[in-house]
Amino acid sequence: MSDDHTRVQEFFAARAADWDSRFPDDGPAYAAAVAELGLREGDRVLDAGCGTGRALTPLRAAVGASGVVVGADLTPAMLQAAVRAGRDRDGRLVLADVAALPLRSASLDAVFGAGLISHLPHPGENVRELARVVRPGGVLALFHPIGRAALAARQGRRITPDDLRAEPHLRPLLAGSGWRMTSYVDEDDRFLALAVREG
Numbered sequence: 001m002s003d004d005h006t007r008v009q010e011f012f013a014a015r016a017a018d019w020d021s022r023f024p025d026d027g028p029a030y031a032a033a034v035a036e037l038g039l040r041e042g043d044r045v046l047d048a049g050c051g052t053g054r055a056l057t058p059l060r061a062a063v064g065a066s067g068v069v070v071g072a073d074l075t076p077a078m079l080q081a082a083v084r085a086g087r088d089r090d091g092r093l094v095l096a097d098v099a100a101l102p103l104r105s106a107s108l109d110a111v112f113g114a115g116l117i118s119h120l121p122h123p124g125e126n127v128r129e130l131a132r133v134v135r136p137g138g139v140l141a142l143f144h145p146i147g148r149a150a151l152a153a154r155q156g157r158r159i160t161p162d163d164l165r166a167e168p169h170l171r172p173l174l175a176g177s178g179w180r181m182t183s184y185v186d187e188d189d190r191f192l193a194l195a196v197r198e199g
Contacts, residue, residue, distance in 0.1 A: 182194050
């Protein structure tokens with residue numbers, strides 16, 4: 001495992017047990033972001049970097065009993081927290097790196113990634129891997145329950161000019177990785193970039 005992966009695992013493993021209790025009011029923001037994906041009954045969707053699985057319940061509600069919901073995360077402690085919360089009932093949990101997903105090409109209709117992009121060691125390559133598993137015309141949602149400025153303030157820092165989630169950086173990164181950005185929202189109460197799989 002690379003040093004990047006080890007750092008990500010250590011960061012999240014140390015926070016897994018109380019992650020949900022630290023952010024108890026995020027549920028409606030997750031549900032609203034999932035609604036923006038435009039999922040239909042029977043769709044197949046991946047929650048990439050699912051953490052404690054907070055998106056799994058709204059994703060399951062969107063695709064119904066006939067749909068497929070997979071939650072993939074690199075950190076075992078986060079997946080264990082998802083099981084303790086009962087969210088494994090809403091989707092299949094997989095210990096996996098989003099850089100090398102154990103999924104067939106073009107097998108999904110959508111990918112949801114909450115707080116994902118800033119933790120990817122090689123964002124262009126990693127987002128290209130997400131594109132690989134999504135059919136042409138499928139959708140990607142990169143989400144955070146608060147915007148970039150609010151997150152920076154919470155962490156006691158300022159937004160830097162090289163912030164990957166800034167639209168001038170994110171749009172070309174997605175375009176070079178098989179995606180076309182269709183909307184971008186960065187407000188205090190949410191960050192949501194939507195993109196469509198090209199091809």
